[in-house]
Amino acid sequence: MHELDADTAIEHRGDGRFGGTVTDRWNIGPVPNGGYVMCFGVRALGQVLPPPDPLTVTAHFLRPAVPGPVEIDTEVVKIGKNHATGQARLHQGGKDIVRITGTFGDLSAGDGPRHVTGEPPTMPPPEACTPRGDFGPKPVIGDRFDQYVDPDCLHWPHGRTGPAELRAYSRFADGRPLDTLSLILYADGMPPPAFNVMAPGWVPTVELTVHVRARPAPGWLRSRFRTRYMFGGYLDEDGEMWDDTGALVALSRQLAATPREPWGDRL
């Protein structure tokens, strides 16, 4: 079993309630990554909703998760002909940590008009990019991925500012194939591109929404994350994810709070 699957394993305890264990293998500093924690909810929803694919999933992050037991209570909101919608309440020690709402559907059933104006990020080949460990401290979650970042968008590691955009190749270090679940993880799996325009610090996600638009083909995931509007204590972070065939597979957007204090060397 691959790491992501083992580390998000859940067991059904009846009445739509699931239990699992948050590991410390997807941490950033002392805190399990939000996209990783979200995967518990998406897996639980996948067990109670009939359609195969998460189409749109929104998570509101209430408290940092901690490594240890997690419970996931699901509610089936509606099962329709094309879509099914459910909610998942993730809690640890009686405290809510994440609320998730997801609508599932069948990404193989789609048809209809086609109009695509975006393109995968233009980057040098992976071997000409910078591995995640080669700029600044690599958090523990970085060991779960092979991640190569376009060196042209690495500014803060060199002490300068630049556009708040990061482009990267990603895949699992243990060879796990990409699937729709992994896109939820990768939507929160990069350093904040805002680090290029501010002193790096903790950027807590308030809410993250991922639109999964296609089942990814095997190979590299190519992603671009960008922050356009940082002010008033908050920032947006928009992500686009493309598979190795050049197909768009997911869009993501999060609202996060800007750091109250810079990190310094705390990682």
Added chain:
Amino acid sequence: MHELDADTAIEHRGDGRFGGTVTDRWNIGPVPNGGYVMCFGVRALGQVLPPPDPLTVTAHFLRPAVPGPVEIDTEVVKIGKNHATGQARLHQGGKDIVRITGTFGDLSAGDGPRHVTGEPPTMPPPEACTPRGDFGPKPVIGDRFDQYVDPDCLHWPHGRTGPAELRAYSRFADGRPLDTLSLILYADGMPPPAFNVMAPGWVPTVELTVHVRARPAPGWLRSRFRTRYMFGGYLDEDGEMWDDTGALVALSRQLAATPREPWGDRL
């Protein structure tokens, strides 16, 4: 009392349950507009959550609303120091129509680093733009707004295709001032820009998320809506809203299904 406030009035019936009446004055064809219906949930959350402003609100649309009574059951998920999160279940006749999750905060409290790369849409002045009623059929909701669309982005009304982008000025026809609630409405208050690249038809919203980033100044709301990825039966629609001082006040994104059949003259 202004139309939006009267038509989304709710009364508390105890235990976080509210009641109201969906009117037919915000209809598109026979169906009350999704952004309008969402306002019932946002108002109810505003009554149970202490902070003044909706920061991020996500709605999953389950069934079309109908004019008539609506009930809104709220749950306070967490009240924290800076944010409060709640959920609202909107139902009519015992059937769920919309599920909403919102995190509220205080938009006047914000500070921190600033980095803004986007700009308000470039448009001719309102008097040189096209009023909503002057292209194609105007739905009933169109009477609630003064809405002027940049003629350079009106392609389908002239029987041609063009970029899937709409730029417009909007304000309430009855002079109601803009506020954060109205941004939720305006996030779903324009024809789909995808009409420029496909046969117009019903584009049902699956999920809509609005990030409210600032309290809007009085005057025109300037907005830009764009669809970049239409395939496999779904499309994205991204919105940016700017106030009359040129400040970004909201970002929106929805996942919608592409039409199963064109409208023809059904409006």
